[in-house]
Amino acid sequence: xxxxxxxxxxxxxxxGDSGGLHxxxxxxxxxRLLVRKELKARYQGSVLGLLWSYVQPAVRFLAYFxxxxxxxxxxxxxxNFAIHIFSAMVMVHYFTETFSSGTRSIVRNKxxxxxxxxxxxxxxxxxxxxxxxxxxxxxVILLVGVVLTGWSPTPYDVAAGLLGFTIIAVFGMALALxxxxxxxxxxxxxxxxxxxxxxxxWSVPMIYSYERIENLAGGTVWEQVYLANPIANxxxxxxxLFWVPTVPEGSDLPPxxxxxxxxxxxxxxxxxxxLLALAQVVFTRLEAKFAERL
Amino acid sequence: MSESIVVENAxxxxxxxxxxxxxxxxxxxxRRQPLSDSFLAVDDVSFTVEQGESIGLMGLNGSxxxxxxxxxxxxxxxxxGSVLTRGRIAGLIAAGAGFHPQLTGxxxxxxxxAILGMSEAETKRKYDQMVDFADVGKFxxxxxxxxxxxxxxRLGFAVAAFADSDIFLADEVLAVxxxxxxxxxxxxxxxxxxxxxxxxxxSHAPGSVRKMCDRALVLVNGRLGFDGxxxxxxxxLQYDDSETDSDDDLGADI
Ligand SMILES: Nc1ncnc2c1ncn2[C@@H]1O[C@H](COP(=O)(O)OP(=O)(O)OP(=O)(O)O)[C@@H](O)[C@H]1O
Ligand SMILES: [Mg+2]
Numbered sequence: 184x185x186x187x188x189x190x191x192x193x194x195x196x197x198x199g200d201s202g203g204l205h206x207x208x209x210x211x212x213x214x215r216l217l218v219r220k221e222l223k224a225r226y227q228g229s230v231l232g233l234l235w236s237y238v239q240p241a242v243r244f245l246a247y248f249x250x251x252x253x254x255x256x257x258x259x260x261x262x263n264f265a266i267h268i269f270s271a272m273v274m275v276h277y278f279t280e281t282f283s284s285g286t287r288s289i290v291r292n293k294x295x296x297x298x299x300x301x302x303x304x305x306x307x308x309x310x311x312x313x314x315x316x317x318x319x320x321x322x323v324i325l326l327v328g329v330v331l332t333g334w335s336p337t338p339y340d341v342a343a344g345l346l347g348f349t350i351i352a353v354f355g356m357a358l359a360l361x362x363x364x365x366x367x368x369x370x371x372x373x374x375x376x377x378x379x380x381x382x383x384x385w386s387v388p389m390i391y392s393y394e395r396i397e398n399l400a401g402g403t404v405w406e407q408v409y410l411a412n413p414i415a416n417x418x419x420x421x422x423x424l425f426w427v428p429t430v431p432e433g434s435d436l437p438p439x440x441x442x443x444x445x446x447x448x449x450x451x452x453x454x455x456x457x458l459l460a461l462a463q464v465v466f467t468r469l470e471a472k473f474a475e476r477l
Numbered sequence: 478m479s480e481s482i483v484v485e486n487a488x489x490x491x492x493x494x495x496x497x498x499x500x501x502x503x504x505x506x507x508r509r510q511p512l513s514d515s516f517l518a519v520d521d522v523s524f525t526v527e528q529g530e531s532i533g534l535m536g537l538n539g540s541x542x543x544x545x546x547x548x549x550x551x552x553x554x555x556x557x558g559s560v561l562t563r564g565r566i567a568g569l570i571a572a573g574a575g576f577h578p579q580l581t582g583x584x585x586x587x588x589x590x591a592i593l594g595m596s597e598a599e600t601k602r603k604y605d606q607m608v609d610f611a612d613v614g615k616f617x618x619x620x621x622x623x624x625x626x627x628x629x630x631r632l633g634f635a636v637a638a639f640a641d642s643d644i645f646l647a648d649e650v651l652a653v654x655x656x657x658x659x660x661x662x663x664x665x666x667x668x669x670x671x672x673x674x675x676x677x678x679x680s681h682a683p684g685s686v687r688k689m690c691d692r693a694l695v696l697v698n699g700r701l702g703f704d705g706x707x708x709x710x711x712x713x714l715q716y717d718d719s720e721t722d723s724d725d726d727l728g729a730d731i
Contacts, residue, residue: 185527185528186673189528189672190479190563191564191565195480195483195562195563198550198560198562199551199552199553199554200551210591212591212596212597213591217588223580223584224579227579294577295575296552296575298574299574299592299593370498371499
């Protein structure tokens with residue numbers, strides 16, 4: 184009765200065993216569709232659409248620059264303060280977007296997850312890619328700004344910038360994985376993440392320079408605590424690419440960065456990759472109950 | 478070496494959560510109310526299906542049919558025992574596909590096909606067949622959130638029915654469709670059966686199970702109460718008594 188030619192030439196497997204993050208990148212076509220879907224969903228019913236992703240950072244930038252730079256006079260202490268603040272803001276924004284939209288991604292796609300079987304990591308990964316997509320135009324604006332100011336980066340600076348971006352992406356992804364899963368069980372997590380996101384910009388050298396931290400806590404354990412933050416490392420590495428090379432040689436206000444920025448960055452990246460692997464383990468534990476809890 | 482679905486002592490326990498936020502939990506804990514309660518929706522179920530068999534899964538409402546289908550499709554995992562399948566799986570669970578309400582019918586079609594494992598080229602090749610079958614006309618370009626439930630079901634069935642798969646799961650496909658569409662679905666499922674795919678069909682309509690299936694499984698409160706020929710299964714369920722008004726007149730069947 185069984186037609187042997189119709190029996191698929193594969194072994195019996197447990198259905199829905201997705202195989203984790205690396206499988207996500209094997210199904211690139213599906214990932215692309217999901218990214219497109221996210222982009223569309225985010226700007227549904229809005230006339231300006233993607234323009235909003237420029238308007239918000241622009242307004243925020245102006246507010247910080249005017250209030251903290253001009254009114255509070257930070258500008259006088261930091262060369263090219265506008266670039267200092269904007270380059271940090273691009274990374275902070277990328278991180279908080281990845282983290283908060285990633286955290287909501289599983290719950291937001293419950294229609295699909297309750298009915299179909301696919302690697303569930305797809306959704307936080309798609310959120311991270313959408314955030315990166317939004318970051319790209321901001322980087323273009325930043326590029327225009329630094330070129331106009333006078334910018335001569337060395338290969339070291341370029342490597343630092345790429346490393347910074349990667350750290351932010353990996354760290355954001357690790358947190359988004361864990362929190363997107365936790366959010367299925369308690370929706371409070373998305374609010375916790377929102378609250379935490381407000382705090383992020385104060386924890387990195389954005390509206391103040393790293394020089395301040397060094398003057399305040401240089402050589403103490405507090406400096407190490409500050410530098411243990413992957414986001415701060417990502418931001419400073421990114422500033423090493425965009426802000427530091429705009430400061431002219433022999434300026435009265437030479438840029439201050441931690442001595443071993445690059446080495447530290449590599450260590451931080453390694454730690455973030457370990458965190459990502461742990462996040463994958465947690466996610467795999469929790470995802471077994473997604474469909475019934477959504 | 479030709480099994481298509483092997484289920485061994487599979488159980489699925491559901492927690493009925495009474496509380497959802499930390500605040501509610503704290504209040505419930507202070508009042509000494511239980512935070513949750515659990516029960517087995519699928520209880521120690523075992524059976525084996527050969528490639529190409531067509532199975533009618535029956536049982537009363539809440540007996541665990543959709544849950545069992547979710548275990549087979551991989552949407553859920555068993556808490557105990559094991560579920561193994563061979564090959565690609567397509568189908569509909571609980572009368573509907575995983576559609577995103579904000580996307581148009583066409584976008585959902587492509588997304589759904591991709592989730593079922595089809596490439597872009599494959600989807601384009603099958604696109605006309607799917608669209609013809611779904612027959613939602615000009616609404617293909619409007620968001621699925623605005624579809625009537627019948628239209629959403631048609632589109633979902635069309636994608637699943639024309640995707641390449643070795644196992645086809647159909648849960649309440651005929652529940653919301655109109656009469657011409659039901660006929661079309663039955664015809665398509667017979668084709669699927671002829672192609673040698675494994676068919677897992679959930680229905681409350683004895684006529685369609687008789688027509689489609691060569692074996693019946695009956696769930697009773699999550700346990701497998703019956704596994705055998707269709708007629709006996711219907712008798713077991715007492716769905717066969719003819720003095721009650723015929724299901725064909727109730728529209729559940731064709
Ligand atoms: N996510 C969930 N959490 C808790 N209980 C659930 C969940 N999903 C289903 N149940 C319960 O599990 C039991 C079985 O549900 P299921 O949907 O499998 O029934 P069914 O046999 O498909 O019924 P019907 O004929 O109405 O489609 C029901 O009591 C239902 O309330
Ligand atoms: Mg059901």
